[in-house]
Each structure stands twice: as C-alpha cells, then as structure tokens.
Amino acid sequence: MLLEFEAMQKKVERKLKEMEKRVLFAEKQRDDALDKVKELRLQFYKTAARLEEEQGKNLKLRAQINRDYENSSIPSSKVLRRKKITNSREKTGRKPGAQPGHKGHSRKKQEPTRPAILLPPPEEVLEDCAFKKTARTIIKQLVRVRMVLDVTEYHADVYYNSQTGERVHAAFPDGVIDDVNYDGSIRAFLFLLNNDCCTSIDKSRKFLSDLTGGKLNISKGMISKLSREFALKTESERRTAYAEMLLSPVMHTDCTNARENGKNCQVYVCVTPDGKALYFAREKKGHEGVKGTVMEDYQGILVHDHDLTFYHYGANHQECLAHVLRYLKDSIDNEPERTWNKEMRSLVQEMIHFRKGFQPPQEPDLKKVSEFEKRYQKILETARKEYRDIPANDYYRDGYNLFLRMEKYMQNHLLFLHNSRVPATNNEAERLLRNYKRKQAQAVTFRSFESIDYLCQCMSMLVLMRLEESANIFDRVSKIFG
Incomplete structure (x- = not known):
C-alpha cells in the first residue's frame, strides 16, 4: 500500500510539474501576445497619427492648389487653371443682330469741320426729265482722324550797337527757349501714353515717330522726365484734394506691393465716395507707410480689408x-x-x-x-x-x-x-489700385523709388481731372505742360 501511495504521489508530482510548466508556458504566451498587442496598438496609433498628419498636409495642399479669385484675394487674371464660363443664355433661334421692333443703337453724328460736299445727281436723272427733285436730302458722314505736324518758326533779327558793342533781338514767346521746342500737346501725348495707357517709353516714342512719318524722334530721357515735371506742376491741386478728403465722412483705403530694383515697397490709395483719390508711394508697410497719407489725420469712417494697421486710424471701421x-x-x-x-x-x-x-x-x-x-x-x-x-x-x-x-x-x-453712407465692400479702392498694378506689370520693376512716387502723384491728378464735367484730359494735361 505504501509503495502504491508513493508511486501515485510521484505521478501526481510529475503531473503538477507538467501543469506548472504548461501554466508558465501559457503565461509566457499570454505575455508575449499582450506585448504584441501593445506593440500593434502603438503602431496603430503611430500610423493613425501619421495618417491624420498626411491628411492634414493633403488638405493644406488642396486648399493652396484650389485657391482662385472666388475663395481668396488672388485676382482672376493670375488664375492658372481658368474655368470655362458657361453660357446661361437660352437659345431663341433668332438670327444675330437687331430684332424687329428694336430701335437699335446708331452712331452719333459729329459736327462737320469743313463745308458739306453736295454730290452731283446721277446721269440718268440729268438725261430723263421725268425725275423731279424732292424735299428729302440724305446726309451721311465720313469721320477720320488726322495727325498733323504743326511747326511754327520764329525769326528775330539781331541788332548791333557799334558804340557799345551790344547785340539785341526781339523777345521770343514763352516756352520758346531752345532751337527746337516741343509744346504741351506733344508732351501730353507722350505722358498719357506712358502713364495712363501703360505703354513703355520705347513704344510711346516709336508710335509718335510712326504717326509723324519719322519726323519726330523724341529722346527717352525727355519722356522719362515728364512724370516729375507733371507732378511738380500739379502739387497745389493735390494739396487741395487732400484737405477736401479729410472732410469726407467715409473713405476707402487699400495698399499693394510695388517693385523697385527687385525690392518690395508699397503703394497706398485713399478714395472718397465722391471719386476723389490720391495715391502714395511708401518704402515700408504698416504705420511707417501710413505716415503722410490722408489716413494719418483722418477722423471719419474707414473702409478697408483686414489690415490691423488701419484700425489705429479713423473713428470707425467697415471691413470689406x-x-x-x-x-x-x-x-x-x-x-x-x-x-x-x-x-x-x-x-x-x-x-x-x-x-x-x-x-x-x-x-x-x-x-x-x-x-x-x-x-x-x-x-x-x-x-x-x-x-x-x-x-x-x-x-x-x-x-x-x-x-x-x-x-x-x-x-x-x-x-x-x-449707416447708409457706408458701403459693404472696398471695391472703389481695389479698382483704383488695379491702375497701378497694370503699370507695374508693364514696367516689371522701377529703377528708383522716386519713379514710383512721381507715378503715384500723376495717377492721382489724372483721377481728379476726370471728375471735372466735360473735361478733356488731353487739353488739361497740355495746358499744365504749357
């Protein structure tokens, strides 16, 4: 009995040891599995974090790629992928042109500059006495533009005093100083081409040369000095406009980048609802740029974009x-x-x-x-x-x-x-800044900051001139140049 009990005891001990080994092996497997699950969970978290980060990067890139004039400040002219504008007009099947019952749009007749030419009657009228003249006369005009080179030459005899050796001659009219002088019309023509029509100096002088059959070949230096001359001669008028703009209850303002020898500078514009506008060239943005503009002393309502600098000026603000x-x-x-x-x-x-x-x-x-x-x-x-x-x-x-x-x-x-006087948008200022942007695109970069400054002064004056009733810009500019 004792031997059987000892044998059973040994057998049970062996099974216990085997069970302990199995338990330890199972615990090891469980620990390994838990470690693997933990490792997989960490990998999952890392992958999820990387996925979220990549999705964020993709979202940022998509937002940048899809930026256009509809969802950002990028102008429509700089959009790379232009959308095809759908034609929502319903087709009527009618032929193009004026429709029955519509009075149409006729060309406006001009005042004749020479006596009317009476056309002779046809030969069949002269040969057949049955034709009788009626009270009706058909009038048609032929309108043309001619470029005439008008040259006035002054001769002044020189008189010599044999006793004193003095030589005198009659005084020439104002503006006649050099051997060859160009009056205000030529300078106004070149000035407006270069500053208002945004043509280059080379194209402006070539165009004038072509119009005159090669007789007038103005130097580039003379054309480049016209902006400075015009700006200096109109300083008083701009000062008057500056003072009047300070009294306006509402004023628009905006700024844009300018390029001077590859460096950035700024162009500010201030506009009142009645149309008065002044451009200002500044080397820096922010408060340094506002100095000297109408904004600096303005005490009314400013309409602008979300530039925090503008909030330090004016009495109240309307964002665009x-x-x-x-x-x-x-x-x-x-x-x-x-x-x-x-x-x-x-x-x-x-x-x-x-x-x-x-x-x-x-x-x-x-x-x-x-x-x-x-x-x-x-x-x-x-x-x-x-x-x-x-x-x-x-x-x-x-x-x-x-x-x-x-x-x-x-x-x-x-x-x-x-406030019914306050507009909802800043379109007035942005529209006027496009005038400068067009000139900047033509010039690419200006050689000096003074060139930008004179251009801004000239553009301001041209805007003010167009506010005058029945103003002929060419005549006004010609008178200023003299």
Missing part, C-alpha cells in the same frame, strides 16, 4: 465683405462637413442685397437690422459648437481663424447696416 465672402467660400471648399460657413455666407449675401435696397439719406429698418445681428450671433454660436466638438485641423485653420475674426470684429462687419 467681398473678402469675407471669398474666405467663407474657401472654408466651405475645405471644411464641407461644417454648416456655419454655408449659413454665414448666405447671410452675408442677404445683408448686402438688403443694403442695396436703400440709398442715403434713406436709413435702414432697425427691426430688420436687429434680426440680421441675431442671426449673425446664432451662426457664430453654431461655429463655436462645431469647432468644440471637432477641432480645426492643425494644417488648415483658416476657417477657424475666420470664425474668431468675425466674432471679434462683428461691429466692423455690420457697420454698413447702421
């Missing part, structure tokens, strides 16, 4: 909602899962349409304005909740930043609803 609409469109394109951007864009468009329905001195309906403000705030609450639930992507925060900006500067976005 055209920019806001484009930025909202960008947010819609890159954050399609959010709703606040779509609602806000629709609201801004509705407010602008409402504002166009009344003009000064008519004031807006305060009840309707209050409703707009409540809807504006409600949409901001929606945006806050959406960004709290799903935070903005680290690689694309433009939509979130726009939300914060619209919340902070709410009164500067909605000022146009409270």
Whole structure:
C-alpha cells in the first residue's frame, strides 16, 4: 500500500510539474501576445497619427492648389487653371443682330469741320426729265482722324550797337527757349501714353515717330522726365484734394506691393465716395507707410480689408465683405462637413442685397437690422459648437481663424447696416489700385523709388481731372505742360 501511495504521489508530482510548466508556458504566451498587442496598438496609433498628419498636409495642399479669385484675394487674371464660363443664355433661334421692333443703337453724328460736299445727281436723272427733285436730302458722314505736324518758326533779327558793342533781338514767346521746342500737346501725348495707357517709353516714342512719318524722334530721357515735371506742376491741386478728403465722412483705403530694383515697397490709395483719390508711394508697410497719407489725420469712417494697421486710424471701421465672402467660400471648399460657413455666407449675401435696397439719406429698418445681428450671433454660436466638438485641423485653420475674426470684429462687419453712407465692400479702392498694378506689370520693376512716387502723384491728378464735367484730359494735361 505504501509503495502504491508513493508511486501515485510521484505521478501526481510529475503531473503538477507538467501543469506548472504548461501554466508558465501559457503565461509566457499570454505575455508575449499582450506585448504584441501593445506593440500593434502603438503602431496603430503611430500610423493613425501619421495618417491624420498626411491628411492634414493633403488638405493644406488642396486648399493652396484650389485657391482662385472666388475663395481668396488672388485676382482672376493670375488664375492658372481658368474655368470655362458657361453660357446661361437660352437659345431663341433668332438670327444675330437687331430684332424687329428694336430701335437699335446708331452712331452719333459729329459736327462737320469743313463745308458739306453736295454730290452731283446721277446721269440718268440729268438725261430723263421725268425725275423731279424732292424735299428729302440724305446726309451721311465720313469721320477720320488726322495727325498733323504743326511747326511754327520764329525769326528775330539781331541788332548791333557799334558804340557799345551790344547785340539785341526781339523777345521770343514763352516756352520758346531752345532751337527746337516741343509744346504741351506733344508732351501730353507722350505722358498719357506712358502713364495712363501703360505703354513703355520705347513704344510711346516709336508710335509718335510712326504717326509723324519719322519726323519726330523724341529722346527717352525727355519722356522719362515728364512724370516729375507733371507732378511738380500739379502739387497745389493735390494739396487741395487732400484737405477736401479729410472732410469726407467715409473713405476707402487699400495698399499693394510695388517693385523697385527687385525690392518690395508699397503703394497706398485713399478714395472718397465722391471719386476723389490720391495715391502714395511708401518704402515700408504698416504705420511707417501710413505716415503722410490722408489716413494719418483722418477722423471719419474707414473702409478697408483686414489690415490691423488701419484700425489705429479713423473713428470707425467697415471691413470689406467681398473678402469675407471669398474666405467663407474657401472654408466651405475645405471644411464641407461644417454648416456655419454655408449659413454665414448666405447671410452675408442677404445683408448686402438688403443694403442695396436703400440709398442715403434713406436709413435702414432697425427691426430688420436687429434680426440680421441675431442671426449673425446664432451662426457664430453654431461655429463655436462645431469647432468644440471637432477641432480645426492643425494644417488648415483658416476657417477657424475666420470664425474668431468675425466674432471679434462683428461691429466692423455690420457697420454698413447702421449707416447708409457706408458701403459693404472696398471695391472703389481695389479698382483704383488695379491702375497701378497694370503699370507695374508693364514696367516689371522701377529703377528708383522716386519713379514710383512721381507715378503715384500723376495717377492721382489724372483721377481728379476726370471728375471735372466735360473735361478733356488731353487739353488739361497740355495746358499744365504749357
């Protein structure tokens, strides 16, 4: 019995040892599996983080690639992939041209510059006595433009005093100093071609030479000095406009980049609703650039884009909602899962349409304005909740930043609803800045900052001249040059 018990005990001990080995092996397998799961989980987290980062980078790249004039400040002229504009006109099947019942648009007849030419009757009328003259006369005009080279030569006899040795002659008219002098018409022609029509100096002088059959070949140096001469002669008129613009209750302002020998500088423009405008060339942006402009001493309402420098000047501010609409469109394109951007864009468009329905001195309906403000705030609450639930992507925060900006500067976005004199956009200033951009594109870069400064002064004067009723720009510029 004892031997059997010992044998059973040994057998049980062997099985216990085997079980312990199996338990240890199972625990080792379990630990290895847990370690592998932990490793896989870490790899998953790393992969998920990398995937999220790559998705953010892709979102950022897509946002950059898809930037155009509809969702950013890029002008339509610089868009690389131009969209095909669809023709929404319904086809009627009618032939092109004037339609029956439409009076049409006729050319305006001009005042004849020479006696009328009476055409002789046809031979068949002279040969057949049955033809009788009626009271009707058909009048048609042939209009042409001629370039005439008008040269006036002055002769002055020289008299010699045999006693004193003095020589005298008659005084020549004003402006007749050199052997060959060009009057204001020639200088005005070249000045307007170069500064207003944005043609180069070489093309301007060649065009004049071609018009005169090669008789007039003006030097490039003379043409390049015209801007400085014109700017100096019109300084008093620009000062008067400067003083008048300070009294305007509302003023638009904007700035753009300029190039001087490969370096960046700035061009500012200040515009009042009545059309007065002044350009200013500055070497730096910010407060240094504002010095000397109308903005520096202005105490009215400024309309501008979201340049924080402008908020330090003027009594109140209206941000350009055209920019806001484009930025909202960008947010819609890159954050399609959010709703606040779509609602806000629709609201801004509705407010602008409402504002166009009344003009000064008519004031807006305060009840309707209050409703707009409540809807504006409600949409901001929606945006806050959406960004709290799903935070903005680290690689694309433009939509979130726009939300914060619209919340902070709410009164500067909605000022146009409270004051009928304040426009909703800054289109006036941006439209005038395009004049400079066209010249910059033609010149590519200016050789000196003074050239940009004189150009800005000349462009200011040309804008002021066009405000005058029945003003002939060519005649006005010719008189200034003398």
